[in-house]
Structure formats: C-alpha cells, structure tokens
Amino acid sequence: MTWTEAIAPLRNRNFAWYFASRFVNTLGNMMASIALAFAVLDITDSPIALGQVLAARTIPMVALLLYGGVIADRLPRTLVLQVSNVGSAASQGAIAALVLSGHAEIWMLVVLSVVQGAVSGVAFPAMASVLPQLVPRSELQPANALVSLTRNGMMVLGPTAGALLVVTVGSGWALAVDAATWLLSAALLLPVTLPPKEPGAESADTVRELREGWTFFWATPWLWQVVLGFGALNFIHAGAWFTLGPAIADDTIGRQGWGFVLSAEAAGLLLTTVVLLRVRLERPLLLGMLGVALMAPPILLLGVSPHVVGLVVAAFLAGVGMEVFGMGWNLAMQENIEDGMLSRAYSYDALGSFVALPVGQLAFGPLAVAFGVEEVLVVSAVAYVAVVALVLCSRSVRDLPRAPATPVAQVTSGTS
Structure with a gap:
C-alpha cells in the first residue's frame, strides 16, 4: 500500500x-x-x-x-x-x-x-x-x-x-x-x-430488533468468542494494570516513571497506526489476538520486577499489539457484517467488553490484599495468555480472512 x-x-x-x-x-x-x-x-x-x-x-x-x-x-x-x-x-x-x-x-x-x-x-x-x-x-x-x-x-x-x-x-x-x-x-x-x-x-419494534441482534451475535462464532474472551481480558487489564499499576508505581518507579510507561504504550499505539497505513493486515483476528497477548509481559514485570526501563519497553510492545487488535477487530466487523446489523453487533461487543471494566477495578484491590500483589499479578499474566490461547483454539477466529474489496452497501461518492 x-x-x-x-x-x-x-x-x-x-x-x-x-x-x-x-x-x-x-x-x-x-x-x-x-x-x-x-x-x-x-x-x-x-x-x-x-x-x-x-x-x-x-x-x-x-x-x-x-x-x-x-x-x-x-x-x-x-x-x-x-x-x-x-x-x-x-x-x-x-x-x-x-x-x-x-x-x-x-x-x-x-x-x-x-x-x-x-x-x-x-x-x-x-x-x-x-x-x-x-x-x-x-x-x-x-x-x-x-x-x-x-x-x-x-x-x-x-x-x-x-x-x-x-x-x-x-x-x-x-x-x-x-x-x-x-x-x-x-x-x-x-x-x-x-x-x-x-x-x-x-x-x-425495539425488542424485536434487540432479539435479532442477539440471534446474529450468538450465531456468529468468531464474534461471540472474541467478545467473551475480551470480557475476561478487560477484567484483568482494568484490575491489574489500571488499578494495581499506579499503586505499585507509587512505591517503586514513582509517578513520573508510571507516566513514562503509559506514554510508551501510547507511542506503541501511534507508531503501529502509521505502519498500518501502509501494510495490509491479513488474518485480522489471528494477528489481533496474538497482538493482545503482548499485554501479559508488562503485567508480569509489574509484579516481579517493576523497573522503569523494562516496563517502558514492555508497555511499548503492548501498545503495538493492542493497535494491531483494534485494527483487526474493526476490519473483521466492518467487512463481514452487513450494514443493517453492524451497529447492533458493535453494541453487543461493547456491552460484553465494558461491563467487565468496573468489576476488575473493584475486585483487584481486595484480591491483592488477600493473596499479595505479586502473586495476583503473576496469576493475572498467566491467565491473560491462557484466555488468548483459548480464543485462538477457535478455527473461526484463526482463519477469518480479509473480505474481497467489494462494498457491502452502496457508499455515496462524495469524492472531491
């Protein structure tokens, strides 16, 4: 490209x-x-x-x-x-x-x-x-x-x-x-x-349309499997990274160090976006889920060895992986779901993803008090990889290809 x-x-x-x-x-x-x-x-x-x-x-x-x-x-x-x-x-x-x-x-x-x-x-x-x-x-x-x-x-x-x-x-x-x-x-x-x-x-008929959306969602294996997996991943991410992360940083690498880590993650997202302007992403869900797995190393490092340099590198790579998934997911949705169902599919996707966020934020503090911060984060990193692996066990996720470059619905020209 x-x-x-x-x-x-x-x-x-x-x-x-x-x-x-x-x-x-x-x-x-x-x-x-x-x-x-x-x-x-x-x-x-x-x-x-x-x-x-x-x-x-x-x-x-x-x-x-x-x-x-x-x-x-x-x-x-x-x-x-x-x-x-x-x-x-x-x-x-x-x-x-x-x-x-x-x-x-x-x-x-x-x-x-x-x-x-x-x-x-x-x-x-x-x-x-x-x-x-x-x-x-x-x-x-x-x-x-x-x-x-x-x-x-x-x-x-x-x-x-x-x-x-x-x-x-x-x-x-x-x-x-x-x-x-x-x-x-x-x-x-x-x-x-x-x-x-x-x-x-x-x-x-709102109820009928919601029922149609749910029927389509459940009848599309790659869709519900990735959303179900991301419910678990977001639970871990919100709790381990965004809730325990700042508290650990306060006692180890400092607030400025944590700022460097978050900036490195954003830099990984940004650089990958530039690359994806030129490089066509094939097998969007396979590559996307493999990319998501790159979030496990910074969670692990946060628990066992919270040093600025290691966390910055790991967070940068995690940002790269997250952006690959974001692109792959949007392409999978937009190329394989007809226009009349697309918004409802996105709404079920968002519900499955967002609902887990406050649960993780509320749960990880008590878990860390009960079992120890390092132990919780190590288990979280292992669980993160395990969830990705389970999702990739699905052939419909691994093998979903890019769709042919023909429009699903008519697009108004509007070209200047």
Missing part, C-alpha cells in the same frame, strides 16, 4: 468531514478527562467523590449501549452522532458554568455526568459502525488507520493540552473549551451524506 493509497480516504468528501469531526471531538475528550478530575478535586479533595462522578457517566453509558445499537441501525448514523454531540455540549457546558460561577456541587456534577453517559451510550454504536457508509470497502483499513492515528495522537497531546488549560485559565474554562468542541464536532458532520436506509430499517 503506497502513501497515496494510505491517505485516499481523505479525498472522499464524506470521510474528510467525518475525520475532521472525530479529530475535534477526540481532542476535546482527552482534555476533558483532566479538566473534570481537577474540577471535582477543586470542590472536594475526596477521591471517592471523583469515583462517583466518573461512575455516573459509565453506568448509563453501558446500560444504553444495546438501545444505541438499535437506534443506529434504524436512523441515519450521522444524525445520531450530531444529537449526541449537542447533548454532550449542553451537559458539559452546564458543568463548566457551574464550576466557573462557583456554585458547583458534587451531586450536580453526578446528575450532569449521567446525562453525558446516556447520550454517549446511545451514540457509541453509531460512531463505531458508520465508516463502511463513508468509504469503499477497499479503503476501510486506511480509513480506520487514519481515525486511529487521530485518537492515538490525541492520547499523547490531549492530556497535556488539558493540563495546560487547567493551570493557566482553570478547570472551568477547560471544560467550556470541551463543550465548544462538542458543538463544533456536530457542525462538522452537517455536510456528510449517507446512503438511504434499506426499506424496513425504520421499524420501531
């Missing part, structure tokens, strides 16, 4: 506007996570309060994912995204106004975070499934890579920009900037035109 082919999706008018919208939206999100944390801590020093605000967003998001899949398969996906963006802008703007006026209380932030989580849950399946309607199938890999390039680049730059805004103008104004990015993101989607929905797509 040449560089000309790698950036070909940007010559498509629809994708170019969508890409601009995602860029603005991702930048705002990365800044907002820092700004909201400091806004809460400005009100109260309690980490429990911060956890309540964050959970208030996560719980309704998970609860509404399946409904979001039905909505995105029923309505134009750009419309779903625009409404969600406007809703997020309104709730984030309200939080910013409360913080700037000095009237913010934790319960107010909790209520507004519930609104944000709800609109995010409805919009997530639409965001995940809209690409096949924007570009021809032959351009799905570079299109996904360009979107990943934006996301991974913002993982490096966004938190720094957010912290700079918090330090210079305060968390309230940083949140106001994020609210503005939501509005701009919605406006940038206005020029995007999608092919019309197939007859019958406007059906309003």
Whole structure:
C-alpha cells in the first residue's frame, strides 16, 4: 500500500468531514478527562467523590449501549452522532458554568455526568459502525488507520493540552473549551451524506430488533468468542494494570516513571497506526489476538520486577499489539457484517467488553490484599495468555480472512 493509497480516504468528501469531526471531538475528550478530575478535586479533595462522578457517566453509558445499537441501525448514523454531540455540549457546558460561577456541587456534577453517559451510550454504536457508509470497502483499513492515528495522537497531546488549560485559565474554562468542541464536532458532520436506509430499517419494534441482534451475535462464532474472551481480558487489564499499576508505581518507579510507561504504550499505539497505513493486515483476528497477548509481559514485570526501563519497553510492545487488535477487530466487523446489523453487533461487543471494566477495578484491590500483589499479578499474566490461547483454539477466529474489496452497501461518492 503506497502513501497515496494510505491517505485516499481523505479525498472522499464524506470521510474528510467525518475525520475532521472525530479529530475535534477526540481532542476535546482527552482534555476533558483532566479538566473534570481537577474540577471535582477543586470542590472536594475526596477521591471517592471523583469515583462517583466518573461512575455516573459509565453506568448509563453501558446500560444504553444495546438501545444505541438499535437506534443506529434504524436512523441515519450521522444524525445520531450530531444529537449526541449537542447533548454532550449542553451537559458539559452546564458543568463548566457551574464550576466557573462557583456554585458547583458534587451531586450536580453526578446528575450532569449521567446525562453525558446516556447520550454517549446511545451514540457509541453509531460512531463505531458508520465508516463502511463513508468509504469503499477497499479503503476501510486506511480509513480506520487514519481515525486511529487521530485518537492515538490525541492520547499523547490531549492530556497535556488539558493540563495546560487547567493551570493557566482553570478547570472551568477547560471544560467550556470541551463543550465548544462538542458543538463544533456536530457542525462538522452537517455536510456528510449517507446512503438511504434499506426499506424496513425504520421499524420501531425495539425488542424485536434487540432479539435479532442477539440471534446474529450468538450465531456468529468468531464474534461471540472474541467478545467473551475480551470480557475476561478487560477484567484483568482494568484490575491489574489500571488499578494495581499506579499503586505499585507509587512505591517503586514513582509517578513520573508510571507516566513514562503509559506514554510508551501510547507511542506503541501511534507508531503501529502509521505502519498500518501502509501494510495490509491479513488474518485480522489471528494477528489481533496474538497482538493482545503482548499485554501479559508488562503485567508480569509489574509484579516481579517493576523497573522503569523494562516496563517502558514492555508497555511499548503492548501498545503495538493492542493497535494491531483494534485494527483487526474493526476490519473483521466492518467487512463481514452487513450494514443493517453492524451497529447492533458493535453494541453487543461493547456491552460484553465494558461491563467487565468496573468489576476488575473493584475486585483487584481486595484480591491483592488477600493473596499479595505479586502473586495476583503473576496469576493475572498467566491467565491473560491462557484466555488468548483459548480464543485462538477457535478455527473461526484463526482463519477469518480479509473480505474481497467489494462494498457491502452502496457508499455515496462524495469524492472531491
């Protein structure tokens, strides 16, 4: 794949506007996570309060994912995204106004975070499934890579920009900037035109559509097997890496050292995205699951030998593997699932993945107290590899090929 082919999706008018919208939206999100944390801590020093605000967003998001899949398969996906963006802008703007006026209380932030989580849950399946309607199938890999390039680049730059805004103008104004990015993101989607929905797509029988989605999910072995495996992997990842990791780093490599480790992981994601702009990914699920297994070494090192250099190298390789999986998974979904079912498939995927995150976050602290940190992390690393191996025992996962470069559904031209 040449560089000309790698950036070909940007010559498509629809994708170019969508890409601009995602860029603005991702930048705002990365800044907002820092700004909201400091806004809460400005009100109260309690980490429990911060956890309540964050959970208030996560719980309704998970609860509404399946409904979001039905909505995105029923309505134009750009419309779903625009409404969600406007809703997020309104709730984030309200939080910013409360913080700037000095009237913010934790319960107010909790209520507004519930609104944000709800609109995010409805919009997530639409965001995940809209690409096949924007570009021809032959351009799905570079299109996904360009979107990943934006996301991974913002993982490096966004938190720094957010912290700079918090330090210079305060968390309230940083949140106001994020609210503005939501509005701009919605406006940038206005020029995007999608092919019309197939007859019958406007059906309003939500229960029937959810049942159809579940039937398809369970009848597609590679789909439910990977999602089931990732439920276990996310349980381990959230608990071992994101919950125990900072606590161990605080006592060993220090907070700055942990920052280096996380930055190395982001660098691995970013570099791999650039490579995948040029290199065609065959056997997407086989290579993706092998890539995921690279998360086990940093978990193991964290338990038995937490040194900065080793963890930085291992985290970088883990980032490489995670990006290979992310690309492989999106290609498997977008190339092998018809457009009318794609959003519901993504919603069941997200539900199976996200539900395990808070469980892991809550479970690993007590497990470490009961059995010891090193023992829990060593078992976690071994279990991580074992889960990957079990998923790869499935021939439908190992052998799933790239689909021929012919469109599943008509893509509007929009080429400039």
